Amino acid sequence: MSSITVPDLAADAAGGSEPGTGPAGIPWGLVLPPVLFVVALVALWAVLSAAGLIPRYILPAPGAVLNEFTRNYAVLARHAAYTSGEAVAGFIIGNAAAVLMAIVFSYSGLLKAAFYPFALISRAIPIVAFTPLLVIVLGRGLPPVIAVVAIAVYFPAFLNMMRGLASADVDYHEMLHTLSASRWQRLKMVDLPASMPYLFAALKVSASVAFICAIVAEWIGANVGLGYLVVISGQYFKLPTLWAAIIVAAVLTLLLLALVVLAERALRRWTAAPGEI
Amino acid sequence: MASQPGESGLSIRDVGMVYRRGEQVTTALVGCSLEIPEGNWASLIGASGCGKSTLLRILADIVRPTSGTALVGGVTPAEARAARTFALVSQQSTMLPWRKILANVELGLEVAGVDKVERKRRAEEAIELVGLKGFEQAFPSELSGGMRQRAAIARALTLKPRFLLMDEPFGALDEITREKLNFELLRILKETSATLLLVTHSISEAIILSDTVAVMSPRPGRISHVVDIGFGHERTGAMRDDPQFGAYESELRHALHGPAGAPRPMATPSPSHALA
Numbered sequence: 001m002s003s004i005t006v007p008d009l010a011a012d013a014a015g016g017s018e019p020g021t022g023p024a025g026i027p028w029g030l031v032l033p034p035v036l037f038v039v040a041l042v043a044l045w046a047v048l049s050a051a052g053l054i055p056r057y058i059l060p061a062p063g064a065v066l067n068e069f070t071r072n073y074a075v076l077a078r079h080a081a082y083t084s085g086e087a088v089a090g091f092i093i094g095n096a097a098a099v100l101m102a103i104v105f106s107y108s109g110l111l112k113a114a115f116y117p118f119a120l121i122s123r124a125i126p127i128v129a130f131t132p133l134l135v136i137v138l139g140r141g142l143p144p145v146i147a148v149v150a151i152a153v154y155f156p157a158f159l160n161m162m163r164g165l166a167s168a169d170v171d172y173h174e175m176l177h178t179l180s181a182s183r184w185q186r187l188k189m190v191d192l193p194a195s196m197p198y199l200f201a202a203l204k205v206s207a208s209v210a211f212i213c214a215i216v217a218e219w220i221g222a223n224v225g226l227g228y229l230v231v232i233s234g235q236y237f238k239l240p241t242l243w244a245a246i247i248v249a250a251v252l253t254l255l256l257l258a259l260v261v262l263a264e265r266a267l268r269r270w271t272a273a274p275g276e277i
Numbered sequence: 278m279a280s281q282p283g284e285s286g287l288s289i290r291d292v293g294m295v296y297r298r299g300e301q302v303t304t305a306l307v308g309c310s311l312e313i314p315e316g317n318w319a320s321l322i323g324a325s326g327c328g329k330s331t332l333l334r335i336l337a338d339i340v341r342p343t344s345g346t347a348l349v350g351g352v353t354p355a356e357a358r359a360a361r362t363f364a365l366v367s368q369q370s371t372m373l374p375w376r377k378i379l380a381n382v383e384l385g386l387e388v389a390g391v392d393k394v395e396r397k398r399r400a401e402e403a404i405e406l407v408g409l410k411g412f413e414q415a416f417p418s419e420l421s422g423g424m425r426q427r428a429a430i431a432r433a434l435t436l437k438p439r440f441l442l443m444d445e446p447f448g449a450l451d452e453i454t455r456e457k458l459n460f461e462l463l464r465i466l467k468e469t470s471a472t473l474l475l476v477t478h479s480i481s482e483a484i485i486l487s488d489t490v491a492v493m494s495p496r497p498g499r500i501s502h503v504v505d506i507g508f509g510h511e512r513t514g515a516m517r518d519d520p521q522f523g524a525y526e527s528e529l530r531h532a533l534h535g536p537a538g539a540p541r542p543m544a545t546p547s548p549s550h551a552l553a
Contacts, residue, residue: 171371178337178365179436180358181388189384193375272375 060239065247068240075229075241080248082225086142087214088256090149095157095203097150102161103187112162119158127152128216135221145225148217153206160202164195196271200264207257211249285350287313287336287440287474292345294331294498304497305331306342311491311500315350315439318466318473318510320483320490321500322529328498329476333444336474337365350439361389363440364433368448370425372417379404379413382431389436403431406465423447423454430462434469441471447482459485463512480529484522485512492532502532 042062048054049061069076105112127148134144165187172190181189218227226245233241294306306328313319321329334340335347338354349357357363364385372381382400391399404410407427417425426446433441447455459482466473466486477483483490484506492502506525508516516522 169369169371171367171369172373174339175365175367175371176388177339178358178363179385179388180361185388189388190373193373268375270375 064240065243068244079226079229083214086145087210090146091210094150094153098154098157106165122155131217131220144221145217149210149213152213156202160198164198165191168194193271203260208253211253285315288348290346292342295343307497307499309500315472317488320475320487322483323493327493327495329493333476364438366429366433366443366446368445370429378428385436399435403434407431441473443475484525
């Protein structure tokens with residue numbers, strides 16, 4: 001994760017130009033150490049496995065896991081497709097609902113006063129624990145898993161969006177007031193752009209939450225997906241499959257995170273940078 | 278002030294402002310009256326906390342007075358705001374950091390629903406007037422404080438306001454930049470023929486930019502003295518060397534601090550302020 005966020009911050013500090021980058025624009029100083037670390041770790045893993053120092057029922061040799069990717073490619077891809085679909089659908093639904101509700105609530109003091117304490121408390125509730133209940137309501141399969149993901153990503157986005165919408169300096173509001181701007185214009189021109197750093201902070205956290213929740217919810221509520229694959233391969237001691245599923249889940253999480261970071265950069269022209277307002 | 282009071286200029290009549298917070302009552306303004314005929318330039322000067330900004334904010338329809346009336350061009354501040362007859366420039370330039378200078382200057386026109394082509398034309402015209410040509414595509418963070426303030430003035434001018442309300446517009450700038458911008462503003466004022474009300478704590482700034490200077494005293498805030506500055510509207514940097522400039526300066530200094538040699542009362546913070 002750090003290899004993605006660190007160059008982002010460096011670019012902010014320098015106002016867009018990225019110092020210390022090679023001719024291709026790749027910050028080797030930041031990319032190389034973690035890559036070398038992973039290579040060393042895999043090498044150590046291979047050596048210890050070959051020497052028989054790691055029990056195969058805990059961690060199979062890297063070759064066996066790699067083999068799983070080529071041999072069981074279709075199975076992994078099918079389950080990964082389900083999990084990605086659930087995680088991304090839940091991610092979009094939950095965050096879209098959070099942004100819309102935060103906008104509505106920021107207009108209404110009464111709604112905010114009534115709901116805000118529960119949104120705060122919700123941070124203490126393990127949302128995945130509701131999966132059995134959601135299975136009863138929605139049936140087994142994709143709907144309960146998507147619902148768990150949506151609910152889990154909803155609250156951080158809602159809370160941050162509420163804070164973000166209230167974050168713009170009162171001077172900006174007074175300026176728009178003297179220009180006779182409408183509430184909608186104020187939202188569009190000041191409050192939404194000012195809230196984006198807050199929203200993206202939440203989105204970066206919920207990118208991984210989305211996949212974790214999808215996988216855990218699949219243990220209980222589905223018979224497809226990486227979560228299901230992990231449980232089944234664990235029960236049948238198919239350790240290479242289990243490890244391959246974990247690696248696929250990690251890569252998918254990083255992809256979603258990368259999409260969020262790219263979206264934030266693409267919007268930078270119209271929104272505040274962190275700490276700007 | 279020969280013209281009919283309050284007909285078309287800025288008018289403050291017996292304005293009072295009282296803040297209540299539970300048991301606490303703070304009188305911010307009491308019995309303030311001032312008439313500024315259209316086309317005139319006026320300043321409110323006083324120590325911080327004397328209510329000069331509050332008076333300006335009443336005219337800008339940001340706060341409502343608890344007593345008395347304020348009129349902008351013969352109508353209430355709320356009506357004037359809806360008709361966009363005045364523009365406010367505050368101490369912080371309030372440039373939106375994610376908008377380039379051109380887009381920031383266009384903001385008022387955008388809010389008013391002016392179409393894109395016209396918006397750009399008028400914004401570029403205003404940017405040229407304040408001497409920021411070439412910086413249209415810069416972000417506010419790339420400009421100095423003085424340049425951001427020029428941009429804020431440009432934004433105010435795009436709507437061709439009849440009244441320009443300025444709340445310590447150069448208060449955050451260094452003395453050299455400030456004086457340069459004072460004379461730039463004189464040039465701009467002559468081109469736009471707007472009525473100016475400027476809030477400042479600088480005596481020389483008040484003289485350079487005003488036909489009338491109203492001196493305010495604190496606790497409770499009131500207008501204690503009004504000085505007419507007889508320099509006309511043809512002003513140059515040479516006015517600073519005019520002996521009359523020095524005479525106005527000492528008159529205003531005495532009005533602010535009391536006569537020279539007289540013991541000055543120590544300003545003790547009132548308990549209500551300390552609690553707030």
